[in-house]
Amino acid sequence: MTANAREKILLYILIAIVLIVFMTPIYLIVVSSLKPSALMFSRPPTFIFTPTLQHYYDLFTMRPFHLQILNSLIVALGSTAFSLVVGSLAAYAISRIKSRWINDVSFWILSMRMFPPIAVVVPYYIIFKSIGLLDTPLALIIVYSTFNIPLTVWLMKGFFDEVPEALEEAAQVDGHGVIATFWYVTLPLTAPGLAVAAVFCFIFSWNEFLFALMLTGSKAQTVTIAVMSFWSSDAVQWGRIMAGSFVVLIPGVIFVLTCQRWLVKGLTMGSVKG
Amino acid sequence: MSSVTLRNVVKRYGQLEVVHGINLEIDEGAFVVLLGPSGCGKTTTLRMVAGLESISDGQLEIASRVVNDVAPKDRQIAMVFQNYALYPHMTVRQNMEFALKPQKLADGEVDRRITEASRILGLEPLLARKPAQLSGGQRQRVAMARAMVRTPKVFLFDEPLSNLDAKLRTQVRLEIAKLHKRLGTTVLYVTHDQIEAMTLADKIVIMKDGHIEQVGSPEEVFASPKNLFVATFIGSPSMNLFQMTVEQAELGLLLTSQPFSVPVPSPLLSKLSPGRQVTLGVRPSDIRIAAKGEPGSFEARVDVVEYLGIEALLNLRIGSQEFIAQVAAAERPVPDQDVSVFFNPAGLHFFDSQSGQAL
Numbered sequence: 180m181t182a183n184a185r186e187k188i189l190l191y192i193l194i195a196i197v198l199i200v201f202m203t204p205i206y207l208i209v210v211s212s213l214k215p216s217a218l219m220f221s222r223p224p225t226f227i228f229t230p231t232l233q234h235y236y237d238l239f240t241m242r243p244f245h246l247q248i249l250n251s252l253i254v255a256l257g258s259t260a261f262s263l264v265v266g267s268l269a270a271y272a273i274s275r276i277k278s279r280w281i282n283d284v285s286f287w288i289l290s291m292r293m294f295p296p297i298a299v300v301v302p303y304y305i306i307f308k309s310i311g312l313l314d315t316p317l318a319l320i321i322v323y324s325t326f327n328i329p330l331t332v333w334l335m336k337g338f339f340d341e342v343p344e345a346l347e348e349a350a351q352v353d354g355h356g357v358i359a360t361f362w363y364v365t366l367p368l369t370a371p372g373l374a375v376a377a378v379f380c381f382i383f384s385w386n387e388f389l390f391a392l393m394l395t396g397s398k399a400q401t402v403t404i405a406v407m408s409f410w411s412s413d414a415v416q417w418g419r420i421m422a423g424s425f426v427v428l429i430p431g432v433i434f435v436l437t438c439q440r441w442l443v444k445g446l447t448m449g450s451v452k453g
Numbered sequence: 454m455s456s457v458t459l460r461n462v463v464k465r466y467g468q469l470e471v472v473h474g475i476n477l478e479i480d481e482g483a484f485v486v487l488l489g490p491s492g493c494g495k496t497t498t499l500r501m502v503a504g505l506e507s508i509s510d511g512q513l514e515i516a517s518r519v520v521n522d523v524a525p526k527d528r529q530i531a532m533v534f535q536n537y538a539l540y541p542h543m544t545v546r547q548n549m550e551f552a553l554k555p556q557k558l559a560d561g562e563v564d565r566r567i568t569e570a571s572r573i574l575g576l577e578p579l580l581a582r583k584p585a586q587l588s589g590g591q592r593q594r595v596a597m598a599r600a601m602v603r604t605p606k607v608f609l610f611d612e613p614l615s616n617l618d619a620k621l622r623t624q625v626r627l628e629i630a631k632l633h634k635r636l637g638t639t640v641l642y643v644t645h646d647q648i649e650a651m652t653l654a655d656k657i658v659i660m661k662d663g664h665i666e667q668v669g670s671p672e673e674v675f676a677s678p679k680n681l682f683v684a685t686f687i688g689s690p691s692m693n694l695f696q697m698t699v700e701q702a703e704l705g706l707l708l709t710s711q712p713f714s715v716p717v718p719s720p721l722l723s724k725l726s727p728g729r730q731v732t733l734g735v736r737p738s739d740i741r742i743a744a745k746g747e748p749g750s751f752e753a754r755v756d757v758v759e760y761l762g763i764e765a766l767l768n769l770r771i772g773s774q775e776f777i778a779q780v781a782a783a784e785r786p787v788p789d790q791d792v793s794v795f796f797n798p799a800g801l802h803f804f805d806s807q808s809g810q811a812l
Contacts, residue, residue: 343536343538345535345536346540348503348505348525348532348538349532349538349539350551351504351505351524351525351526352503352505352525352531352532352609353531353551353555354526354527354554354555355526355551356524356526367542368541
């Protein structure tokens, strides 16, 4: 066997290990969500069984799961959109303003991301209660954005730094204003950055549990809380939890795949020098 | 009529002043080159004209309108950047369309201008390509086309050839010259390359440390440099300088420097008195090999001979003083030979050693 072939086999083994580590929980979720409840904890484990969609049926009939998915979508997409708009504008300003204090400002923004969420749950609860935002998607959008904006700012600053200022100057000399220059020249060149930021923001907001648990009740409940609610002191409904978990996985995967075509770097190649 | 006028234009960054009160008039249709070494303020001056740098003091007029506080987009200028600055996510055609967008022209007019510019610059086959798919020379032409379609009042070029290789540079230089001849638009062009300046300019503005040292036609700055800086900056190889002292001789005043001397020309007699330090400048092309014993010739030792094909550069020495002569290759001597050299009297330049100004 040549060294090259050996290297390849080793590579495939490593890939297989990684795949097993990451895919086993998903396999268990899918299989368990289709397993009749009686076989869930049978010993030895049952691998061959007649699949059932009962857990999925229960999920959508016993609970307003579709509404909870909708809540999650509103919150995740809302916070992502808001964070991208505010975050990328802030990042652009930080990238372009040349001043000593701007570094302090950007570090301060980053420090917001380091805040332990648990420390602010109670203050948020009191604030939202007093202004009547408790149990609304808007409350979660605001809270998630405080974590998503710093991330977006830091990520996008790097991308804006990479866009040569000469391109913006060229657009200005060509007769475009600041906003048109940003919109038509700078922003399209940072599309990969926006895609990465969108994926991170969406996934964080979609998966978030602590704030959703504390700040929502019945109306604005998100899927993470909905799935957990099948776990009660009386019984743990594993089938429904698994079915719920699988449904929860889908939007994230779709979102990441949608953004993937923008995740290609190298758009700035060839703009400057040759 | 003046197309661009700078009156006492100053640029300061905080306490640091980098351009010190520049005055310059650029006639309509002229090709003016700002020439100088790195850090002389030429690019800063160009960027002030473009509106990309603010003007700290003084006044800038474009087409008889004060534009100090006018945004770049409203100055009716077009600029070609050193690194081309093409929009990488747009095709060649879109690059030009984007430059025309603010003018809100009819579609037919946009097409007409793009077609014309691409025909003049030979870009027709490249219109659908993106900048990354173009060579350096092609990118440079696209940058020029993008500036051209806007039909500006003034073209600004910021060292447009510095990223090209030597052969391409000559080619694009010619294209720029042709383009200017064809369009007749005022051009302000920044470079540190004297050959670009000499070949392209109607008027050269030589800058140093934020000051204008001399403004003149290529012939003027070459033949009558105003000071030592201009004298040595223009011309390649640069002018030879000799430190001389004015001495009284029987026949009149002499400039001497052991072991040779030259008579002071009559127009300078009234300005010089014995004992004064004068720098004598002679271009290598004004030095020739003379016959032995020819009146006014000096003996010099040949150190190194650099053969360049048509001509040769001789590194010569008189005593400890080294200098360069440019002679026809066929007449070149061999190294370590003693030769007689003759300085063309019409090619002698005299500068005050202290102030560096021409006498």
